[in-house]
Amino acid sequence: MESKLIAAKSEPLWNTNNKVISIVGALVVLLFTIPLFGLNSFYLHLFIMIFMHAVMAQSWNVIAGFSGQISLGHGAFFGIGAYATSFFYMQFGITPWISIFFGMFISAIFAVLIGIPMLRLSGHYFAIATLLIGISFQVVFQRWDLVGAASGLWVTMTPEDSWIALQFHSSKVPYYYVFLIFFLITFFVVWLLSRSKLGYRLRAVRDDPQAALSLCINVSNYKIIAYVISAMIMAPMGSLFAQYILIIDPDRVFNIEISIIVLLITVLGGIGNVWGPIIGASILIPISEYSRIYLGGTGGAVDLIFYGLILMIICIFRPNGLISLIPKDILERKKQR
Amino acid sequence: MKILSVENLSRSFGGIKANDNISFEVEQGSILGIIGPNGAGKSTLFDLITGYTKADNGKVKYFEKNIFGLSPDKISNLGIGRTFQKLKPFADQTLLENVMIGAFVKEQNIKEARDKALEIIDFVDLIEKRHHFAKELSTGQRKRLEMARAMAIEPKLLLMDEVTGGVDQKTIPGLVELIKKLKKTGVTIITIEHNINIIMEISDNVLALDQGKSIAFGPPKEIQKNKLVIDSYLGTFNAA
Numbered sequence: 197m198e199s200k201l202i203a204a205k206s207e208p209l210w211n212t213n214n215k216v217i218s219i220v221g222a223l224v225v226l227l228f229t230i231p232l233f234g235l236n237s238f239y240l241h242l243f244i245m246i247f248m249h250a251v252m253a254q255s256w257n258v259i260a261g262f263s264g265q266i267s268l269g270h271g272a273f274f275g276i277g278a279y280a281t282s283f284f285y286m287q288f289g290i291t292p293w294i295s296i297f298f299g300m301f302i303s304a305i306f307a308v309l310i311g312i313p314m315l316r317l318s319g320h321y322f323a324i325a326t327l328l329i330g331i332s333f334q335v336v337f338q339r340w341d342l343v344g345a346a347s348g349l350w351v352t353m354t355p356e357d358s359w360i361a362l363q364f365h366s367s368k369v370p371y372y373y374v375f376l377i378f379f380l381i382t383f384f385v386v387w388l389l390s391r392s393k394l395g396y397r398l399r400a401v402r403d404d405p406q407a408a409l410s411l412c413i414n415v416s417n418y419k420i421i422a423y424v425i426s427a428m429i430m431a432p433m434g435s436l437f438a439q440y441i442l443i444i445d446p447d448r449v450f451n452i453e454i455s456i457i458v459l460l461i462t463v464l465g466g467i468g469n470v471w472g473p474i475i476g477a478s479i480l481i482p483i484s485e486y487s488r489i490y491l492g493g494t495g496g497a498v499d500l501i502f503y504g505l506i507l508m509i510i511c512i513f514r515p516n517g518l519i520s521l522i523p524k525d526i527l528e529r530k531k532q533r
Numbered sequence: 534m535k536i537l538s539v540e541n542l543s544r545s546f547g548g549i550k551a552n553d554n555i556s557f558e559v560e561q562g563s564i565l566g567i568i569g570p571n572g573a574g575k576s577t578l579f580d581l582i583t584g585y586t587k588a589d590n591g592k593v594k595y596f597e598k599n600i601f602g603l604s605p606d607k608i609s610n611l612g613i614g615r616t617f618q619k620l621k622p623f624a625d626q627t628l629l630e631n632v633m634i635g636a637f638v639k640e641q642n643i644k645e646a647r648d649k650a651l652e653i654i655d656f657v658d659l660i661e662k663r664h665h666f667a668k669e670l671s672t673g674q675r676k677r678l679e680m681a682r683a684m685a686i687e688p689k690l691l692l693m694d695e696v697t698g699g700v701d702q703k704t705i706p707g708l709v710e711l712i713k714k715l716k717k718t719g720v721t722i723i724t725i726e727h728n729i730n731i732i733m734e735i736s737d738n739v740l741a742l743d744q745g746k747s748i749a750f751g752p753p754k755e756i757q758k759n760k761l762v763i764d765s766y767l768g769t770f771n772a773a
Contacts, residue, residue: 204663205648358537393637393646398633400623409605410583410614411686412638414577
């Protein structure tokens with residue numbers, strides 16, 4: 197028995213599957229070199245949207261997948277990030293690189309203020325409450341003159357491309373790299389989180405709050421921590437999106453659709469898994485963008501029909517998301533039976 | 534030295550008195566067995582001690598510190614671990630991960646928590662199952678998982694709710710031996726058991742409950758002779 201314990205202790209902490217590391221490494225290199233192949237602006241835009249939505253879904257994955265709280269108003273933090281960057285740039289000339297952090301900070305404060313009362317609710321009640329919170333933000337910003345009310349904010353454009361103002365008019369390539377780097381940083385941070393003490397404790401809260409309490413885990417506090425981290429991941433995407441389109445309004449950045457799509461992406465890819473949002477965004481966003489191209493406008497809502505259809509298929513055949521199609525021994529620790 | 538003193542602990546649900554003025558004391562390093570028919574208030578008593586249910590009145594002292602009214606996480610942080618009658622493993626996590634979550638109470642570093650969890654898993658004889666998901670384990674193995682997880686917080690007092698309940702006969706002796714082995718580590722144990730043979734075998738003292746009331750408290754041999762206990766609980770056992 198002693199020898200089995202010694203053998204167990206000598207195992208590596210993580211399943212360092214060399215194939216997975218090689219594939220991920222190759223993909224990262226590929227993503228950095230893609231713009232060099234002279235992609236047209238549509239494809240660059242497509243990748244930018246995939247990166248952005250993957251991060252947004254990763255944000256939702258932290259609160260829903262790791263701590264088990266279904267938030268339906270997560271778009272609020274996207275909107276806060278968008279308005280924070282644009283407002284501070286327009287009013288005080290503060291570079292978006294700094295005001296991104298303002299957006300994160302403000303989102304974190306709202307996450308605490310919302311989380312303290314709301315996270316006492318559980319299950320469907322929390323979901324419904326967050327849905328209303330998301331809508332409330334939209335309504336408030338539609339009537340708030342300081343931030344342009346319903347017309348929103350038209351970000352003052354620089355005459356030329358500017359890294360300081362985070363505005364690029366001649367090419368989408370700089371935006372591509374900015375979103376890519378945020379995407380990679382977020383992925384890495386969430387990957388670390390999932391393997392940290394905090395990650396373990398959040399999963400305990402998700403799986404069984406009662407049992408978590410017996411292990412000295414203050415369930416309410418951990419839910420709030422997850423909510424704050426999640427909000428702080430979401431806000432920078434709002435900030436970058438605002439700099440990308442340079443015009444924001446409540447209907448666009450506080451839209452309920454934002455909260456729904458991050459849910460769909462995560463569920464499609466695999467909830468509670470770091471890879472899930474990436475897989476989900478890589479499938480859903482191209483469907484959405486192509487349907488917009490071929491059907492005009494917002495895609496004639498065909499993208500939404502697709503979403504619904506895909507979701508139904510996933511729920512029936514792959515309730516753990518598309519990630520479950522990947523053989524378990526690749527992503528999980530090998531079991532000794 | 535008294536590790537736990539319960540004084541006049543009461544809890545009602547509507548008109549039903551689940552626990553009615555329960556008082557008892559537990560010596561450090563001993564095993565207290567709690568017996569009683571279904572609905573006697575045994576699990577409610579565990580919930581009151583560990584803060585999962587708020588008592589209407591009474592006192593719970595742990596090393597002379599009044600812990601009445603504290604939340605379950607604060608109580609467990611003081612060194613009171615527990616298992617559950619209805620098992621609560623973190624089903625989608627491996628056995629090792631389950632125990633590591635407990636180990637993180639004392640260990641900050643992942644490797645230290647992992648190694649400590651492995652030692653405890655080895656202690657409960659499940660080292661070969663460490664990478665199995667909790668949902669894949671048998672009921673007996675899940676009982677061991679819960680014990681291991683509770684031990685990982687390094688409790689001084691461990692409350693175990695029906696460790697041998699719901700398992701097959703062949704599994705019971707192993708679990709009983711594990712409780713005895715656990716006692717040797719110095720942990721004080723309070724255990725709820727329906728199997729009276731086990732209670733008599735392992736306990737230093739026995740508390741008998743019936744309809745929310747404490748009807749007897751003392752060494753197993755005295756409890757076996759107690760008329761109230763025989764009438765309410767042991768009658769069937771003795772007759773059998």
